[in-house]
Amino acid sequence: MLTKVRTATLSGIRGYPVTVETDLHSGLPGFHIVGLADTTIKEASRRIKPAIQNCGWHFPGERVTVNLVPAGRPKEGSHFDLPIALGIMLLGTEMIELEETAFIGEVSLDGTINGVRGALPLAICLRSAGIRNLVLPAENAAEASILEDINILPVTHLSEAADYVTGKGSLPLYKRKETEQLPYASTLDFAQVVGQESVKRAILAGAAGNHGILMMGSPGCGKTMMARRIPGILPGLTYEEKVEITGIYSVAGLLSPEMPVVEQRPFRSPHHNITQTGLIGGGNRPRPGELTLAHRGVLFLDELGEFDAKVIDAMRQPLEEGVIRINRNLEEIEFPSEVMMVIASNPCRCGNLWDSRKICTCSARQLESYRRKLMGPFADRVDIHIKVNPVDLDNLEKQAEAAGASGSADAPRAAGAAAMKWESTAEMREKVSRARAVQEERYRGEPFKCNGQLDEKGILRYCVLGKEGRELMMASYDRLGLSMRGYSKILRMARTIADIEGSEQIETEHVAEALMYRVDLEI
Amino acid sequence: MEIKVINKGGADYPERLLQISGPPKQLYCCGDTDILSGRCVAVIGSRTTTAYGRNTAKAIGRCLAAAGVTVVSGMAKGIDSCAHEGALEAGGKTAAVLGCGPDVCYPPENRLLMADIQRRGLIVTEYPPGTTPERFNFPRRNRIISGLCEAVVVIQARNRSGSLITAELAAEQGRDVFAVPGNIDSQYNLGNNKLIKEGATPLVCVEDILEHLGISGADEEDARERLSEREYMLFEILGSEGEMTVDEVCMRAGLKPAYVNPILSVMEMKGFISSDMGKFFVKK
Known part of the structure; x- marks a missing residue:
């Protein structure tokens, strides 16, 4: 007597199909699960027996062996409960054709089916393995329903599933509810950030070309406030991106009834006492870390100087390659990590260095070591260095008045700072989208997608300067003592600024503006 | 490098040093001791500084050295190093008075600067070779700095x-004390501004010091000629306001950052303005 039920298991954020084979043979009564099952699955034997009996079914009084195929790959997760339970219940019973149906779900002692982690990646791998119907916990129906060509059959109780497989009942097909989507959290708008137009301009440039940003400024000058608004100006997620990110969040257990599908670009802001595992992922059974949770969104490191130097260093390779590789006993797991880096930092350890009204208590040596910590691993990833000053609205207003009084022809804003219009998220997003569209078109068929990813070859090919631009670069090369790396960064930035301004040619003023954003850590 | 010992009472003992109270019994020298017999001016300041301080120190060092004056300082981080560097840049003479032995480099990161000063100027100290830099050496060292100048x-x-101790000693020794006025908002300028209040002569521009010494300086560069109309407009705004953030400049000029950024950047490359801590100011 043998049954086969199909399901899947997780490896990192990907799933692979598994078949649950159940056999009954004579011998002492017993229940064995084999096939590299982890503790959660082994414990299934204790859950499933009472659950089956509480549903009014008979649990065989003989020897039950469950084998998980392929037997050589490790398997984990409580979602094996449902397929194992059904495998046992179907022994010697009539059943419907299950070749194209798979099951996932955790079973309670009373037969209730509980939600599981990673339902979406499991569904994705089952779909590509030819599964047409997926029976899963009702809790997970919404997230899996983002997939269009697989039938989602939610269950809440083991007996429902048993009725379905024996042909006594049917399961309702889950219909995806179209939720109203906001492209960004509308409560966070750049229009609320006043008097920081030059910083917003730099952030716009960073978002348009996917450049890493380092914001430096005294505590309380608005660095975090602006960082939180960055996801809003990035282009909306495509369907493929939504599926990818929702899969990651599903594995991490971060989906909820309020957010069954990730609709907005992630914004992750790990606290500075985070561990290495927490940031890049890992653990006995590897889980995605903050870097992966920020995939295709923004990773914001506030107070970079406070992070453990080791943790920062561990991010170097993942950031360069866009992928994290973790080796666990039998397999290598990959987590994606393509993020836009946004870093905020005080100018020095005590934070007062730039504030002329306060006293900086740092010694010269402390300043130096702080500076080194800031740049070390991020020297490659950060293209923009913004110096943020606290807004002095009174002073700005005075400047505007002075401009009005002097009758400057270029002073259309002389009505005073209060009446000024500050650039909003919608306006900025419009510009970012346009610049990104230009880049997508230009880099079709190239290994890079945006200016921030341009390698040396790409820079040579796509960042061509005119004569004046070259002269300016040479002058700055001498004056600023730029390194080769700094030189490339400025060219990349100039390309992005030209794209924002809708110019195919990089003009001198684009180079000049890029020079403003140069990474310069002379503290 | 050969270390030369000059004893008090010896022929090449600097004359000015004899006038102060408690002149050192001997001086250990590395380099050209003749430069102490000419005109000497000390350029000193804090170790932690702003770009404004560093630029001014360099400019004054350059200006004095170009006029043939020996720039004396303490080779500490910050202002001292910049003053030496300025003098060396102008190809002039500079002397560093140390608070340790003549063969000890303190701070160690000034190794290259020290070698340069030895080769083209003079290292001088009252401490015998091998003396480590102790904190109580430095105030005593300061009386030599002012005494030589x-x-x-x-x-x-x-x-x-x-630096205020040095200024006080200098006043006691009957030396002229000059102070560069600074932004009164900034705690980095508290000491030098206080000196002005107490009677030190303020230096209104770099060439001022030459005028006081009775030496005529070079002509100031004409910004008007080398800057475009747009650039000059922002240059004037910056000149009138002292230091400004980009947003303040934008507001004042009624222009967007996208427009102001490149102009400021080009002016910085041309060397007319400077930026530090996110603010821009006219380079003097």
Whole structure:
């Protein structure tokens, strides 16, 4: 007597199909699960027996062996409960054709089916393995329903599933509810950030070309406030991106009834006492870390100087390659990590260095070591260095008045700072989208997608300067003592600024503006 | 490098040093001792500084050295190093008075600067070779700095800075004391501004010091000629306001950052303005 039920298991954020084979043979009564099952699955034997009996079914009084195929790959997760339970219940019973149906779900002692982690990646791998119907916990129906060509059959109780497989009942097909989507959290708008137009301009440039940003400024000058608004100006997620990110969040257990599908670009802001595992992922059974949770969104490191130097260093390779590789006993797991880096930092350890009204208590040596910590691993990833000053609205207003009084022809804003219009998220997003569209078109068929990813070859090919631009670069090369790396960064930035301004040619003023954003850590 | 010992009473003992109270019994020298017999001016200041202080120290060092004056300082981080560098850049003479032995480099990161000064100027100290830099050496060292010079210029000093001790000693020794006025909002300028209040002569521009010494300086560059109309407009705004953030400039000029950024950047490359801590100011 043998049954086969199909399901899947997780490896990192990907799933692979598994078949649950159940056999009954004579011998002492017993229940064995084999096939590299982890503790959660082994414990299934204790859950499933009472659950089956509480549903009014008979649990065989003989020897039950469950084998998980392929037997050589490790398997984990409580979602094996449902397929194992059904495998046992179907022994010697009539059943419907299950070749194209798979099951996932955790079973309670009373037969209730509980939600599981990673339902979406499991569904994705089952779909590509030819599964047409997926029976899963009702809790997970919404997230899996983002997939269009697989039938989602939610269950809440083991007996429902048993009725379905024996042909006594049917399961309702889950219909995806179209939720109203906001492209960004509308409560966070750049229009609320006043008097920081030059910083917003730099952030716009960073978002348009996917450049890493380092914001430096005294505590309380608005660095975090602006960082939180960055996801809003990035282009909306495509369907493929939504599926990818929702899969990651599903594995991490971060989906909820309020957010069954990730609709907005992630914004992750790990606290500075985070561990290495927490940031890049890992653990006995590897889980995605903050870097992966920020995939295709923004990773914001506030107070970079406070992070453990080791943790920062561990991010170097993942950031360069866009992928994290973790080796666990039998397999290598990959987590994606393509993020836009946004870093905020005080100018020095005590934070007062730039504030002329306060006293900086740092010694010269402390300043130096702080500076080194800031740049070390991020020297490659950060293209923009913004110096943020606290807004002095009174002073700005005075400047505007002075401009009005002097009758400057270029002073259309002389009505005073209060009446000024500050650039909003919608306006900025419009510009970012346009610049990104230009880049997508230009880099079709190239290994890079945006200016921030341009390698040396790409820079040579796509960042061509005119004569004046070259002269300016040479002058700055001498004056600023730029390194080769700094030189490339400025060219990349100039390309992005030209794209924002809708110019195919990089003009001198684009180079000049890029020079403003140069990474310069002379503290 | 050969270390030369000059004893008090010897022929090449600097004359000015004999006038102060408690002149050192001997001086250990590395380099050209003749430069102490000419005109000497001390340029001193704090170790922690702003770009304003560093630029001014360099400019004054350059200006004095170009006029043939020996720039004397303490080779500490910050202002001192910049003053030496400025003098060396102008191809002039500079002397570093140390608070340790003549063969000890303190701070160690000034190794290259020290070698340069030895080769092209003079290292001088009252401490025998091998003496480590102890903190109590430095205030004593300061009396030599002021003693060797006819005038002392304090660029930037915080409240209770060692530079103020030097200025006080200089006044006691009858030397002229000059101070560079600084932004009164900034605690980095507290000391030098206080000196002005107490009677030090303020330096209104770099060439001022030459005028006081009775030496005529070079002509100021004409910004008007080398800057475009747009650039000059922003240059004037910056000149009138002192230091400004980009947003303040934008507001004042009624222009967007996208427009102002490149102009400021080009002017910085041309060397007319400078930026530090996110603010821009006219380079003097």
